[in-house]
Amino acid sequence: MGFPVSLRVDDEDVPERAADAVFAWLREVDERFSPFKPGSEVSRHGRGELEPHELSEDLVEVLGLCERYRLATGGAFDVRLPGRGFDPCAVVKGWSVQRGAQLLRAAGARRFCLNAGGDVVASGGPWRVGVRHPEHAGRLCTVLELTDGAVATSARYERGDHIIDGRTGHPATALLSMTVVAATLTEADSVATAAFAMGAEGIEWAASLAGCEVFAVVAGGQVLRTADFPVAEEPSADV
Structure with missing residues (x-):
């Protein structure tokens, strides 16, 4: 799927096949939802080759999520950018890894940490999760503590300016x-x-959503965070 995935399960009675099922699911997602594979369901849908009734339930769910966030952001988040084709990866990654976590729970796992390219689903913590400094690869800008939940970071340091504001195209x-x-x-x-x-x-938009806590670093280095963001260690003063 274009990012490393690691899994730690601390429950002694969870069979290894539970982990195998998670990685098998993620490989399946890569085959079905990659916009970079011409034969994937996502690519075929993007080219208009599939009728609505031919779409899988999973893709219908993903399309619903994409539309939900497009509307909520006034078009800033858009998986159908001109000249770029249909690319729902921004939704598929979190959705698919969360489904992997559900597979673990169904197999009896209660204490685990599933890390997909730095985005984490944690259960049965506390687990400590470091957030990379956006300008210094060898440093952290904060460490947070998760018991049951998830954390994700969007940034420019891995893939450059790859996130486009759909309202401007820039x-x-x-x-x-x-x-x-x-x-x-x-x-x-x-x-x-x-x-x-x-x-x-x-x-402000993200902070207004029920159940969401935010830690943002603005261009120039200013840090803004919500009051209940679960910080385990304060960020360094020179973030």
């Missing part, structure tokens, strides 16, 4: 990073990307 550059804690990674990842696309106004 890269979103007002923020250096946006970290969101929520009950599920589906929400945390989607909200983090959507808020980043909105720019500075996205901070």
Whole structure:
């Protein structure tokens, strides 16, 4: 899926096949939902080759999430950008990893940490999760504590200015990073990307959502966070 995935399960009675099922699911998602594979369901839908009744229930769910955040952000978050084709990866990543966490719970796992490219679903904590400094790869800007929940960060440091403000068609550059804690990674990842696309106004928007806590680094280095963001260690003074 284009990012490393790691899993730690601390329950002794959970069979190894539970972890195997998670990774098998993520490989299936890569085959079905990658916009970079011409034969995937996502690619075929983007080219208009599938009738509405031919879409899988999973893709229908993803499309609903994409539309939800497009409307909520006034078009800043849009998976159908001119000249770029249909690319729902910003929703698929969190959605698919959260589904993986549900597979673990169904297998009896109660204490685990599933990390997908730095976005994390945690259960049975507390788990400590570091958030990379947006300008210094070897440093953290904060460490948070999760018991049962998820955290996702959208930023420019891995892939450059890849998040586009759908209202303007230009890269979103007002923020250096946006970290969101929520009950599920589906929400945390989607909200983090959507808020980043909105720019500075996205901070207040994300903070207004029930159950979401925010830690944002604005261009220039200013840190803004909600009062209940679960900080385990204060950020360094020179963020």
